[in-house]
Amino acid sequence: MTLPPATHRCDVAIAGGGPVGLTLALGLARRGIDVVLADAAAPPGEGPTDSRAYFIAYGCWRIFRALGLEEQLLPHAEPVLQVEAEGRLGGISFIAEECAEPSLGYMIEGSALAAALHAAASLDANIRLLSRARIDAVTFSPLEARLVAGEHVIAARLVVGCDGARSQVREAAKLRFEGHDYDAAALSTTLALAKPHNGVARQIFLPRGPMAVLPLTGNRANLIWTERAKIAGALAGLDDGEFERELAKTAGDFVPGARVAGPRHVFPLRLRVAERFDGHRVALAGDAAHVIHPLAGQGLNLGLKDVAALVDVIAEAGRVGLDIGAASALAAYTTWRRADVAATAAAMEGFARAFTAPLPVRLAAGAAMAAAGNVPGARKLFAREAGGELGDVPTLMAATRP
Numbered sequence: 001m002t003l004p005p006a007t008h009r010c011d012v013a014i015a016g017g018g019p020v021g022l023t024l025a026l027g028l029a030r031r032g033i034d035v036v037l038a039d040a041a042a043p044p045g046e047g048p049t050d051s052r053a054y055f056i057a058y059g060c061w062r063i064f065r066a067l068g069l070e071e072q073l074l075p076h077a078e079p080v081l082q083v084e085a086e087g088r089l090g091g092i093s094f095i096a097e098e099c100a101e102p103s104l105g106y107m108i109e110g111s112a113l114a115a116a117l118h119a120a121a122s123l124d125a126n127i128r129l130l131s132r133a134r135i136d137a138v139t140f141s142p143l144e145a146r147l148v149a150g151e152h153v154i155a156a157r158l159v160v161g162c163d164g165a166r167s168q169v170r171e172a173a174k175l176r177f178e179g180h181d182y183d184a185a186a187l188s189t190t191l192a193l194a195k196p197h198n199g200v201a202r203q204i205f206l207p208r209g210p211m212a213v214l215p216l217t218g219n220r221a222n223l224i225w226t227e228r229a230k231i232a233g234a235l236a237g238l239d240d241g242e243f244e245r246e247l248a249k250t251a252g253d254f255v256p257g258a259r260v261a262g263p264r265h266v267f268p269l270r271l272r273v274a275e276r277f278d279g280h281r282v283a284l285a286g287d288a289a290h291v292i293h294p295l296a297g298q299g300l301n302l303g304l305k306d307v308a309a310l311v312d313v314i315a316e317a318g319r320v321g322l323d324i325g326a327a328s329a330l331a332a333y334t335t336w337r338r339a340d341v342a343a344t345a346a347a348m349e350g351f352a353r354a355f356t357a358p359l360p361v362r363l364a365a366g367a368a369m370a371a372a373g374n375v376p377g378a379r380k381l382f383a384r385e386a387g388g389e390l391g392d393v394p395t396l397m398a399a400t401r402p
């Protein structure tokens with residue numbers, strides 16, 4: 001006999017339990033909003049992990065602090081004290097003194113972040129977590145949104161799609177996702193460094209794309225090597241020794257003596273932004289709403305800023321007695337977030353194109369970066385922008401003491 005599906009009723013259903021979905025669940029729950037989150041994957045530690053590590057800008061780190069997670073995260077987080085990016089003719093560097101916190105932000109491995117967020121969400125009485133629950137249908141009616149995930153049915157006043165670049169929720173809501181694919185992929189892995197990194201995040205622009213070496217705890221680093229997709233695939237298939245030799249050949253003395261210290265994963269690169277981030281009984285956050293080039297490590301930062309803005313929009317709508325799933329209550333969210341996302345996406349697009357363009361364009365771009373790097377005001381602006389501090393600051397990102 002087949003049992004009838006279990007129906008979970010809640011205020012907000014979250015599709016996807018990546019870093020954005022879990023942070024949103026915690027942000028809403030702490031405002032007393034009842035949440036059900038369904039994620040296709042196994043809980044952290046029970047399934048495969050990927051090698052990504054994230055630069056979390058100090059403005060976005062405040063969200064984790066506000067949610068009471070800083071103590072759990074800090075042992076796994078490396079403070080980033082300086083960022084250096086170099087083109088052929090020049091570069092830009094900014095240091096922690098140019099922002100309002102002791103560091104520009106932190107580098108943290110995705111697996112450590114997922115474990116801390118998942119543990120906190122599991123303990124929160126306002127959150128019901130469903131793992132291994134792939135959503136295969138999303139429907140909208142005048143009064144509710146419904147998600148079907150295997151034997152689970154979730155009925156909510158609002159569904160938030162945090163289900164990544166291939167979002168089912170976005171598809172079901174018929175929100176266009178516009179942009180293009182780069183003829184490039186990013187290879188990510190962990191390196192054990194031969195020299196101390198001293199908290200410096202470094203990036204160089206090679207002819208086929210940027211390469212970044214980002215500091216991790218224990219004098220390790222996250223390597224992000226952008227290449228043509230076929231070459232990145234071939235690099236991933238080499239044994240560790242061959243890979244280290246290719247790295248030394250391509251990057252010269254950028255990472256001298258570095259040894260492979262983790263698995264390699266390859267990610268196709270895209271630029272896509274949704275036409276709107278909200279609709280009737282639906283909102284999108286994180287990669288479901290926008291995917292950008294990982295250069296400058298801003299993708300998740302944008303997603304965390306979505307979370308902070310959306311928590312304010314939903315909580316305020318609830319507070320004044322509006323229907324939290326009504327398009328009229330949610331429109332403020334797209335207005336708040338889309339311009340920032342579009343500006344960041346355009347900046348990343350400009351850098352990615354300029355530094356893989358023919359030589360004269362690369363030289364001009366290098367010269368422009370060198371010029372900006374020499375102007376203290378411009379450096380400060382870059383530091384604050386990279387820190388996620390420009391524009392209207394939502395409650396979760398308001399400055400708090402470390």
Ligand SMILES: Cc1cc2nc3c(=O)[nH]c(=O)nc-3n(C[C@H](O)[C@H](O)[C@H](O)COP(=O)(O)OP(=O)(O)OC[C@H]3O[C@@H](n4cnc5c(N)ncnc54)[C@H](O)[C@@H]3O)c2cc1C
Binds near residue numbers: 055
């Ligand atoms: C190489 C690389 C390096 C990067 N480095 C940085 C960085 O330093 N800093 C930074 O800010 N950003 C960085 N990014 C970007 C960052 O990885 C993404 O922006 C971030 O992962 C988005 O998080 P998310 O939760 O929105 O989506 P995802 O991480 O894609 O999570 C989506 C979740 O949805 C679930 N899901 C999908 N479909 C379904 C379904 N049908 N039903 C249920 N669940 C579903 C998945 O299981 C997953 O848990 C990097 C990206 C790459 C490729």
